[in-house]
Amino acid sequence: MSDIICTVDVVLLTLKNGALHVALLKRDHPPFEGVLALPGAYVQADEDADTQESAARMLRAKTGIASPYLEQLATFSGRCRDPRGWSLSVAYYALVAEKSLVPAVHPDVTLSAVEQIKDLPFDHRQIVDAAVRRVRDKSAYSSLPVHLCGETFTLPRLQAVYEAVLGEPINKVSFRRKIEELAILERVEGAMETGKAHRPAQLYRLKKHFRQCLSLSDRALNATH
């Protein structure tokens, strides 16, 4: 019906050693066979209700990750980006905790620090850059970074994640007040993190409602006012 190649690509981001990393997979067919690239797939009109479902299906099949926080980034298109012809990729980004991506579970996934990526096939480098910009822009004003934390976490851990994404230290008192205002967290009753050098700390998790949608703040979480 159309001579346009329709695909989805996902920028799957995690924090490793305090730095944003992107998950790359070796391509198992031409073009660029054997080269590390973003996980992607054709949109399947007979299987997928929409492109969000295409992205979720592909991610589950290729990385084993189910139901991450997944948001549409932008659509990249044109006649030059894919040697097979005029193509269009609806790009998504997803945020997951590092432990969801350990190599033992996902032997095919390579984690690359976003600051150190040299080159990627197609326009995947441009897609990664756009995703990282989006995540940094949104993080100061939303619950987005919580999705990098894993299922349960302490408040000091959450603050460290925000600081890593935003690239700057945050005032503890105002950070805690704004996280409180976002009203996204619930205590895990009776659960404390112990065994560290510090005193035991309460564990929190994201309220169910916010696992697939964000809570937005009108004041930056890294501002002191």
Next chain:
Amino acid sequence: MSDIICTVDVVLLTLKNGALHVALLKRDHPPFEGVLALPGAYVQADEDADTQESAARMLRAKTGIASPYLEQLATFSGRCRDPRGWSLSVAYYALVAEKSLVPAVHPDVTLSAVEQIKDLPFDHRQIVDAAVRRVRDKSAYSSLPVHLCGETFTLPRLQAVYEAVLGEPINKVSFRRKIEELAILERVEGAMETGKAHRPAQLYRLKKHFRQCLSLSDRALNATH
């Protein structure tokens, strides 16, 4: 090559009587022939370098508007949105001054106040709502509303445009300071607006560099700090 219908749709917004209006066109073929809808077209792989070009080409052909501020909004997709089959629309939004859209010049264009739209075919209502949200979100922190002003304008007129988009009055002193900080405007030398009840006011225009890209502010233009 694929059984997916690839289109572009544009939410062309302007300010009329102080309210955001969207340009609608009567569809000249089925489905929904004769019904008002967003201007749209198939992506033409043999003509368009990318979907941004598809959107610009379609807008020029159907409304006569050339080179407006045009930005990708999001991609809407799925098997239910178009009776012809699984379809994907890369949606854009564009901002223009009302005088670019006067009915005398564009007899086919109907301007509808975005707050008063009842129903539109396909998922065009959802696309319009997303565009209006995006414009309101971005306006407080960027030069976006300037594109609603026409080629030259006074600072009071610019402030009135920001106020109309944001839906609230803005403090004049802090607004002028932040517009200055955005560094997007240049005086039209020797040009003053006269003939109104007020004293003559200097005319400004957008610097060339900012006609296709935005200048972003890290402080809201409607905040007093």
